[in-house]
Amino acid sequence: MIDIGVREHGFNPWNELTTFQQQPDFIAGKSGANAVFVGTMRDFNEGDTVHAMTLEHYPAMTGRQLETLVREAAARFGLDHVLLRHRVGDILPGDPIVLVAVWSAHRGASFDACRQMMEMLKHHAPFWKREALSDGSHRWVERNTAG
Amino acid sequence: MSIKVLFFASLREQLGQDHSEVAWQADLTAAQVWCLATGQARLPEQVLMACNQEYCQGDSLIADGAEVAFFPPVTGG
Numbered sequence: 001m002i003d004i005g006v007r008e009h010g011f012n013p014w015n016e017l018t019t020f021q022q023q024p025d026f027i028a029g030k031s032g033a034n035a036v037f038v039g040t041m042r043d044f045n046e047g048d049t050v051h052a053m054t055l056e057h058y059p060a061m062t063g064r065q066l067e068t069l070v071r072e073a074a075a076r077f078g079l080d081h082v083l084l085r086h087r088v089g090d091i092l093p094g095d096p097i098v099l100v101a102v103w104s105a106h107r108g109a110s111f112d113a114c115r116q117m118m119e120m121l122k123h124h125a126p127f128w129k130r131e132a133l134s135d136g137s138h139r140w141v142e143r144n145t146a147g
Numbered sequence: 148m149s150i151k152v153l154f155f156a157s158l159r160e161q162l163g164q165d166h167s168e169v170a171w172q173a174d175l176t177a178a179q180v181w182c183l184a185t186g187q188a189r190l191p192e193q194v195l196m197a198c199n200q201e202y203c204q205g206d207s208l209i210a211d212g213a214e215v216a217f218f219p220p221v222t223g224g
Contacts, residue, residue: 039224055223056155056156057223058153058155058197058200058216058218060200060214061197061200061201061216064200064201086223086224097223097224098223098224118224121223121224122221122222122223122224123221124202124221125221125223125224126155126197126216126218126221126223127221127222127223127224128155128156128157128218128219128221128222128223129222129223130156140156140157140160140219140222141222142157142219142220142222143220143222144222144224
């Protein structure tokens with residue numbers, strides 16, 4: 001089962017996981033390994049304090065890119081379930097930005113698939129971050145951190 | 148006989164517009180769409196682009212009626 005969503009308002013990753021696993025077509029016991037990655041907003045970047053952030057995206061392309069990267073990972077690693085959430089709009093430090101959760105038969109596939117999907121997302125999914133700094137100025141984030 | 152052009156993030160702010168439209172012509176490339184839409188002589192190196200929501204290159208041929216988007220390196224996640 002694959003479940004992908006872009007959220008315009010705040011989401012709770014742990015509630016999302018619970019809801020996902022309560023769906024009728026989630027087959028408990030089929031998978032032996034579940035890896036979860038949650039990315040939240042930091043209050044610092046490039047040596048500056050960041051007060052808030054706006055996440056912009058290209059809606060028509062975002063859905064296609066996320067689906068492509070999830071399906072590639074599911075096929076490559078033999079995943080049983082994938083849950084992906086990504087936030088857009090105005091956020092504050094500590095707010096969740098991204099959730100990737102995968103279920104597979106064994107731990108290796110889950111860890112590796114989680115990492116691959118995050119790297120593909122960060123390099124290909126059309127999202128952009130605009131930071132609000134303490135002096136009232138704004139700037140676009142120009143590059144990803146090394147990870 | 149036209150191409151819908153979209154700009155995102157810092158490019159949108161720099162250009163002062165989020166969309167444009169250019170007339171289609173035979174053998175039109177994505178780089179030419181950029182030049183026609185912005186009035187600039189060449190496509191900047193850092194700019195990424197997509198045709199009909201799929202990544203493409205500056206020399207990719209653009210079909211009539213396509214949606215072409217230009218944007219800076221992505222920074223999600």
